[in-house]
Amino acid sequence: MEKAKVAFFDFASCEGDQLQVINLEEDLLKVVEAVEIVSFREAMKGHSDDYDIAFVEGSVTRRSDEARLKEIRKNAKVLVALGACATLGGVNLLKNFQEAENVRKFVYGDKAFQYETYPARPLKAVVPVDIDIHGCPINRHEFVMVFKSLLLGKKPEIPNYPVCVECKMAESICVFEMGMTCLGPVTRAGCGACCVTEGSYCWGCRGLVDNPNADSQREVLAKYGLGLRDILNKFRLYSGFSEVAQ
Amino acid sequence: MNAKAERIIQVHHVTRVEGHGNIEVKIKDGRVEECQWQVVEAPRFFEAMLRGRKWYEAAHLTSRICGICSIGHTICSLKATEAAMGIAVSEQTAQVRKLLLHAENLQSHLLHLGYLVLPDLLEKPSVIPLAQTHGEQVLLVIGLHRLANEMSDRLGGRTTHPQRPVVGGFARWPTTEEMETLSQKLESARTDVMALADFLGSLIEKFPRFARETEYIALTHPAEYALYEGHIGSTDDGQWPVEQYKGIVNEYLVPHSTAKFTRHKRAAYMVGALARLNLNYDKLSPGAKEIAGKLGLKPINSNPFMNNAAQLVEVVHCFEDSLRLLRDLHARGLKDERPAVSVKAGRGTGAVEVPRGILFHEYEYNKDGEIVWANCVIPTNQNHGNIQMDLEAFVDQIKERPTEQVELMAEMLVRAYDPCISCSTH
Numbered sequence: 001m002e003k004a005k006v007a008f009f010d011f012a013s014c015e016g017d018q019l020q021v022i023n024l025e026e027d028l029l030k031v032v033e034a035v036e037i038v039s040f041r042e043a044m045k046g047h048s049d050d051y052d053i054a055f056v057e058g059s060v061t062r063r064s065d066e067a068r069l070k071e072i073r074k075n076a077k078v079l080v081a082l083g084a085c086a087t088l089g090g091v092n093l094l095k096n097f098q099e100a101e102n103v104r105k106f107v108y109g110d111k112a113f114q115y116e117t118y119p120a121r122p123l124k125a126v127v128p129v130d131i132d133i134h135g136c137p138i139n140r141h142e143f144v145m146v147f148k149s150l151l152l153g154k155k156p157e158i159p160n161y162p163v164c165v166e167c168k169m170a171e172s173i174c175v176f177e178m179g180m181t182c183l184g185p186v187t188r189a190g191c192g193a194c195c196v197t198e199g200s201y202c203w204g205c206r207g208l209v210d211n212p213n214a215d216s217q218r219e220v221l222a223k224y225g226l227g228l229r230d231i232l233n234k235f236r237l238y239s240g241f242s243e244v245a246q
Numbered sequence: 247m248n249a250k251a252e253r254i255i256q257v258h259h260v261t262r263v264e265g266h267g268n269i270e271v272k273i274k275d276g277r278v279e280e281c282q283w284q285v286v287e288a289p290r291f292f293e294a295m296l297r298g299r300k301w302y303e304a305a306h307l308t309s310r311i312c313g314i315c316s317i318g319h320t321i322c323s324l325k326a327t328e329a330a331m332g333i334a335v336s337e338q339t340a341q342v343r344k345l346l347l348h349a350e351n352l353q354s355h356l357l358h359l360g361y362l363v364l365p366d367l368l369e370k371p372s373v374i375p376l377a378q379t380h381g382e383q384v385l386l387v388i389g390l391h392r393l394a395n396e397m398s399d400r401l402g403g404r405t406t407h408p409q410r411p412v413v414g415g416f417a418r419w420p421t422t423e424e425m426e427t428l429s430q431k432l433e434s435a436r437t438d439v440m441a442l443a444d445f446l447g448s449l450i451e452k453f454p455r456f457a458r459e460t461e462y463i464a465l466t467h468p469a470e471y472a473l474y475e476g477h478i479g480s481t482d483d484g485q486w487p488v489e490q491y492k493g494i495v496n497e498y499l500v501p502h503s504t505a506k507f508t509r510h511k512r513a514a515y516m517v518g519a520l521a522r523l524n525l526n527y528d529k530l531s532p533g534a535k536e537i538a539g540k541l542g543l544k545p546i547n548s549n550p551f552m553n554n555a556a557q558l559v560e561v562v563h564c565f566e567d568s569l570r571l572l573r574d575l576h577a578r579g580l581k582d583e584r585p586a587v588s589v590k591a592g593r594g595t596g597a598v599e600v601p602r603g604i605l606f607h608e609y610e611y612n613k614d615g616e617i618v619w620a621n622c623v624i625p626t627n628q629n630h631g632n633i634q635m636d637l638e639a640f641v642d643q644i645k646e647r648p649t650e651q652v653e654l655m656a657e658m659l660v661r662a663y664d665p666c667i668s669c670s671t672h
């Protein structure tokens with residue numbers, strides 16, 4: 001059987017998700033064995049437009065980038081969004097909530113006009129996306145799981161229940177008990193609630209579950225003393241593109 | 247080769263670097279008519295996005311400026327917030343942060359040397375074919391890279407975008423067992439580190455001979471090889487407290503780049519491993535000095551390709567110094583300290599050395615602990631001007647060579663800086 005051809009691309013991002021692929025270490029050699037990697041600018045010279053699976057990291061933040069993404073969509077049989085910037089717009093979306101000219105001027109001063117930008121958006125706002133690998137950054141085990149499913153021609157199973165479920169399995173103490181707030185109740189699981197186990201709380205990087213009862217989450221947050229603006233800001237950190245934060 | 251012909255070299259985009267950058271060269275009648283380093287990465291506007299964010303969100307957000315140096319951004323951000331609110335951290339916090347910076351330096355340098363630069367030295371397009379031809383060495387690189395990442399996991403919570411470091415200290419400390427396991431693993435990796443250093447060292451001759459005098463800027467500290475703290479130092483002269491960074495960096499814009507450039511007294515300066523080594527050579531660990539000696543690397547070296555060699559020296563340094571720090575922490579016993587923060591208005595600057603050089607974050611907070619103003623100056627921004635000037639001088643030196651070679655060598659020059667381009671268009 002001919003090996004599947006795989007390519008990696010990125011738009012506005014920190015490249016932290018492609019880094020997780022490199023961080024597969026010895027397993028990366030197996031990945032490389034199983035497929036033919038035809039484009040991966042961060043790791044190799046050379047490029048081909050002939051590929052089956054495209055992994056795309058980052059958000060679209062310039063109109064001029066749309067053509068490149070559409071080209072990738074045209075070439076790829078399967079397009080996978082890699083990480084929160086690609087699946088949700090991620091932290092890049094925070095600028096959408098400020099006045100656009102003011103954002104450009106704050107960073108580039110009187111030369112702001114030279115720097116093209118438009119409201120940041122996830123890939124799916126520009127082209128159809130087949131599969132989302134969530135997270136900021138992605139979880140490398142989940143990447144391998146999705147990767148294997150794709151090679152077998154199956155649709156990968158991404159959890160559609162909240163982080164709280166995994167948090168309880170990890171036997172962490174709920175941070176609400178300690179007077180903190182957490183987006184775990186409405187955020188899609190799959191990370192093992194790793195931020196809670198590491199001493200923090202869920203920031204919502206994997207996006208909302210499909211039918212979040214977001215209103216009840218707002219009530220919960222308010223009960224613990226957060227104002228509406230704080231709540232909106234919390235949702236906005238990763239899920240600004242969804243309705244909840246509007 | 248017809249010397250009269252016009253030769254155009256366009257590298258869109260330079261590969262095996264982080265982010266999107268182009269090289270454009272035009273050689274006509276044996277003269278270099280055009281030579282430009284262009285950054286075309288999409289800007290992300292982090293400084294604007296920080297406005298309105300709370301004190302406990304700043305590090306979480308700015309970590310996302312860069313996947314490779316997320317630990318450095320996190321720590322620099324925490325230091326800026328702590329400086330703004332007058333928060334002092336414990337010795338234990340400082341030590342674990344230093345360990346985290348070592349872990350990141352190791353991870354980043356090994357990735358750069360082993361995956362991105364090594365293919366140049368062995369004339370291959372990527373590390374993938376090397377798995378066949380140099381299997382043993384590739385596994386050595388992978389093994390040490392994995393260990394460095396494990397170190398970040400165990401100390402920071404996650405390899406990239408760590409959750410444990412917070413304003414005032416750590417949200418969770420590693421356990422004594424975790425620290426011991428880490429010490430043991432590092433200890434038993436010693437021979438591997440030295441084997442890798444010897445192997446990479448043996449290829450050093452393959453780097454082009456080239457030198458151009460410039461200014462080197464890095465943190466400097468009287469007692470240690472400065473990575474976590476110190477004053478801003480320059481090989482030209484002078485030392486400045488980090489709060490005065492604006493007078494050093496003098497950011498400016500150029501039309502062909504979405505990233506800002508910087509300059510100090512000269513037209514450009516360089517930051518990164520070579521700058522640190524040029525300034526702080528005396529403070530390197532014993533093994534690191536030994537490797538530097540073998541590589542013939544001593545201050546002041548003005549061959550930018552030797553930034554690769556300096557990274558190798560730092561791999562040994564970070565490795566040895568991590569063992570020292572772990573021993574020290576073990577001897578004193580880890581205490582379960584809780585960070586104490588009292589929020590107040592103020593302005594503060596943080597500076598740390600990250601793999602690619604000196605990094606600054608400066609924030610102004612209102613009394614509610616919300617950021618009202620922010621500025622981040624990234625190492626690669628500080629190198630863009632020097633890359634441009636090196637490129638001009640270097641292309642002129644090699645202009646008689648066949649076009650493909652000029653292209654390859656120009657790319658190698660850019661790669662030697664290990665630029666983090668997406669970082670520089672934060």
Ligand code: SF4
Pocket residue numbers: 012013014015016017057058082083084085086090091135136137138310313
């Ligand atoms: S999702 Fe997170 S890790 Fe991935 S590119 Fe965006 S900021 Fe980086």
Ligand code: SF4
Pocket residue numbers: 163164165167168172173174175176182183184185193196201202
């Ligand atoms: S800490 Fe967060 S994720 Fe865990 S149970 Fe509580 S709300 Fe859910």
Ligand code: SF4
Pocket residue numbers: 135136163187188191192193194195196201202203204205206207
């Ligand atoms: S706990 Fe929340 S913020 Fe952390 S990785 Fe999981 S989804 Fe993302």
